[in-house]
Amino acid sequence: MVSVELRNVSKRWDGFELRVDLSVKDGEFLTLLGPSGCGKTTTLRIIAGLEKPDSGRVLFDGTDVTDLEPNERNIGIVFQDYALFPHMTVFKNIAFGLEMRKLPRGEIERRVKWALELVGLSGLENRYPEQLSGGQQQRVALARALVIEPEVLLLDEPLSNLDAKIRERLRSEIRRIQRELGITTVYVTHDQEEAMAVSDRIAVMNVGRIEQIGEPLELYYKPRTEFVARFLGTSNILELEAENGVARLGNLEFSVGVDGKVKVFFRPESVLITEGEDATVTGYELLPGRMRLYLDVEGHTIIAERPLPDLPFEPNRVPPRVGILVRSFSLLSL
Ligand SMILES: Nc1ncnc2c1ncn2[C@@H]1O[C@H](COP(=O)(O)OP(=O)(O)OP(=O)(O)O)[C@@H](O)[C@H]1O
Ligand SMILES: [Mg+2]
The missing domain is CATH 3.40.50.300 (P-loop containing nucleotide triphosphate hydrolases)
Incomplete structure (x- = not known):
């Protein structure tokens, strides 16, 4: 070879x-x-x-x-x-x-x-x-x-x-x-x-x-x-302004380590859904074994995907607002 x-x-x-x-x-x-x-x-x-x-x-x-x-x-x-x-x-x-x-x-x-x-x-x-x-x-x-x-x-x-x-x-x-x-x-x-x-x-x-x-x-x-x-798949890309090394959106905080314009990237499965009021649910889809949620935070769309057992609510009772946590993210080049 x-x-x-x-x-x-x-x-x-x-x-x-x-x-x-x-x-x-x-x-x-x-x-x-x-x-x-x-x-x-x-x-x-x-x-x-x-x-x-x-x-x-x-x-x-x-x-x-x-x-x-x-x-x-x-x-x-x-x-x-x-x-x-x-x-x-x-x-x-x-x-x-x-x-x-x-x-x-x-x-x-x-x-x-x-x-x-x-x-x-x-x-x-x-x-x-x-x-x-x-x-x-x-x-x-x-x-x-x-x-x-x-x-x-x-x-x-x-x-x-x-x-x-x-x-x-x-x-x-x-x-x-x-x-x-x-x-x-x-x-x-x-x-x-x-x-x-x-x-x-x-x-x-x-x-x-x-x-x-x-x-x-x-x-x-x-x-x-x-x-x-x-x-390579479904992406969340947020264009944000970072100050003192942190980019904020609603209750979300991204420690980006730089200041100014940044592009924060994460996959739908990196978004955890909790009970809370961080994001407005604008739509959802039931997929095999999981749910996809379309969320709005201050005019930014975020797509989240969770296995059904990980949702803090029943799949047929999606609340109008949910809490969210982003487990990991990276920065894209501008
Ligand atoms: N023999 C050729 N003469 C002129 N142009 C060519 C020739 N072969 C390829 N090209 C051009 O080179 C570019 C790349 O072609 P290529 O076939 O490598 O793409 P590809 O990534 O394999 O696309 P696809 O997914 O459609 O197969 C295209 O714009 C194509 O028109
Ligand atoms: Mg080809």
């Missing part, structure tokens, strides 16, 4: 410029997360060698591979649209890369069998792609990428054509296989839940740049920018 590094990589098109520095550790599962058009696929294609950067270098385990073709890089790729050969059986589809490499017959059979077992498709080797469900087709694509025993696995929105239940199952299976093989993986998605669920680290991208990179919970609870905060 290898580490992957993008050093000062740039790529320019009409109206778009990608600039990335990125270091993926040996055996790591790193996700590129961001909205459509931010440069996720381009970054992945540069790692694969399908796209040449205008400047900068691509390194595998410290070795410069920038000028190597994709087939010289020992990578496995899975795309969104499966891209299976329709006229070939599952076996043939998976064996294709090995036949190109002219491996002996017995070795090919052994490896295809291994890959089929790995992705849970044993017994389906004689089917054609059109005789498979979307989820099964994507498993074939995954087996085809893994069968060559690549040093780096690249996945570009591999689950986005599947329905929600299958997506959840397959994502945890991809993660299991990745851990089992210890394979360095770069995964592309625009689905924040998927990214949180599978990644060792997430790089959040925004218009051609990595805005922040870190472990899922670090990004979720300590985003540096409003973009990252909003992209």
Whole structure:
């Protein structure tokens, strides 16, 4: 297995410029997360060698591979649209890369069998792609990428054509296989839940740049920018004036350690609900096992989410005003 590094990589098109520095550790599962058009696929294609950067270098385990073709890089790729050969059986589809490499017959059979077992498709080797469900087709694509025993696995929105239940199952299976093989993986998605669920680290991208990179919970609870905060879920962002190191809103006090304008950030589940009069309830929603409350404090909206047993009132008797406590917060850059 290898580490992957993008050093000062740039790529320019009409109206778009990608600039990335990125270091993926040996055996790591790193996700590129961001909205459509931010440069996720381009970054992945540069790692694969399908796209040449205008400047900068691509390194595998410290070795410069920038000028190597994709087939010289020992990578496995899975795309969104499966891209299976329709006229070939599952076996043939998976064996294709090995036949190109002219491996002996017995070795090919052994490896295809291994890959089929790995992705849970044993017994389906004689089917054609059109005789498979979307989820099964994507498993074939995954087996085809893994069968060559690549040093780096690249996945570009591999689950986005599947329905929600299958997506959840397959994502945890991809993660299991990745851990089992210890394979360095770069995964592309625009689905924040998927990214949180599978990644060792997430790089959040925004218009051609990595805005922040870190472990899922670090990004979720300590985003540096409003973009990252909003992209990773529901946010409370309060623009307040701090005096003597403290920003106040109603009875809430945030020890921010600076003076002047600040952006205080916290997640809905960091808001505790108590009996009290701090906030006016302007709306609420019952969600599976929890309640979301929309609150107003001096013209600022705060969203709180609590498990039902933690509410100081019955879910069907929401009082007009509640007390609130914010358990933890961080500051966003202005
Ligand atoms: N071959 C190309 N020629 C010109 N522009 C391109 C080319 N490939 C990508 N782009 C542009 O580069 C930008 C980033 O594209 P990219 O496909 O990397 O985004 P993405 O983050 O993968 O988006 P999506 O989530 O929609 O797949 C877009 O503005 C796109 O139009
Ligand atoms: Mg893309």
